[in-house]
Amino acid sequence: xxxxxxxxxxxxxxxxxxxxxxxxxxxxxxxxxxxxxxxxxxxxxxxxxxxxxxxxxxxxxxxxxxxxxxxxxxxxxxxxxxxxxxxxxxxxxxxxxxxxxxxxxxxxxxxxxxxxxxxxxxxxxxxxxxxxxxxxxxxxxxxxxxxxxxxxxxxxxxxxxxxxxxxxxxxxxxxxxxxxxxxxxxxxxxxxxxxxxxxxxxxxxxxxxxxxxxxxxxxxxxxxxxxxxxxxxxxxxxxxxxxxxxxx
Numbered sequence: 001x002x003x004x005x006x007x008x009x010x011x012x013x014x015x016x017x018x019x020x021x022x023x024x025x026x027x028x029x030x031x032x033x034x035x036x037x038x039x040x041x042x043x044x045x046x047x048x049x050x051x052x053x054x055x056x057x058x059x060x061x062x063x064x065x066x067x068x069x070x071x072x073x074x075x076x077x078x079x080x081x082x083x084x085x086x087x088x089x090x091x092x093x094x095x096x097x098x099x100x101x102x103x104x105x106x107x108x109x110x111x112x113x114x115x116x117x118x119x120x121x122x123x124x125x126x127x128x129x130x131x132x133x134x135x136x137x138x139x140x141x142x143x144x145x146x147x148x149x150x151x152x153x154x155x156x157x158x159x160x161x162x163x164x165x166x167x168x169x170x171x172x173x174x175x176x177x178x179x180x181x182x183x184x185x186x187x188x189x190x191x192x193x194x195x196x197x198x199x200x201x202x203x204x205x206x207x208x209x210x211x212x213x214x215x216x217x218x219x220x221x222x223x224x225x226x227x228x229x230x231x232x233x234x235x236x237x238x239x240x241x242x243x244x245x246x247x248x
Contacts, residue, residue, distance in 0.1 A: 004198035010059035021222040027198035034201045034213035042222035043202040052076040082166030092146040100128035103160035131162040151182030
């Protein structure tokens with residue numbers, strides 16, 4: 001299956017520290033590729049490299065077969081790479097709808113329409129409405145983001161990604177801090193989003209990872225030690241020793 005987003009030999013060094021060292025992976029359409037590892041394994045740094053927020057020391061990245069290694073983060077976002085963060089990056093005083101509309105406008109900017117109200121942009125409104133519907137937030141559209149529960153705020157961040165019409169989703173710990181009920185809602189959302197997207201999921205919740213991932217890469221000290229189907233990774237002795245533990 002042709003990869004949507006691909007990285008080859010990707011490295012990022014901070015002096016003598018090899019935060020990412022020779023990582024290669026491919027994100028395929030309609031699949032969730034989870035990246036797991038202990039704190040400091042390099043998972044978030046990998047997302048920073050793929051999204052363009054950090055430049056690699058070496059290696060290359062391609063999107064739909066086109067080399068984007070030297071592209072800026074805004075250019076990658078315009079090309080279809082959406083990402084979420086470990087911490088919420090939503091606009092708390094604004095409503096759910098306004099958050100989604102702003103994200104949609106960032107993808108389809110119209111600087112020449114300086115006299116037109118942003119709310120008059122029909123295309124942005126439609127993308128915002130679609131994102132809210134897909135994430136189950138339509139009923140909360142007019143609620144201030146500050147009034148949402150933690151889980152709903154995480155859903156909103158995903159909705160804002162969707163409002164930019166991405167083909168790739170880079171999700172950094174979307175279940176962080178959630179209770180069981182909220183986690184299950186997010187997992188169901190990820191299952192729905194699988195169709196039509198190539199998804200990279202960084203997550204610490206192993207039960208969640210094995211419940212939704214099609215492929216898993218395990219990282220230790222900035223390097224991958226195993227990549228494969230969930231059953232292959234679960235039964236890999238190196239993975240069990242380094243991360244999962246004998247109970248798995």
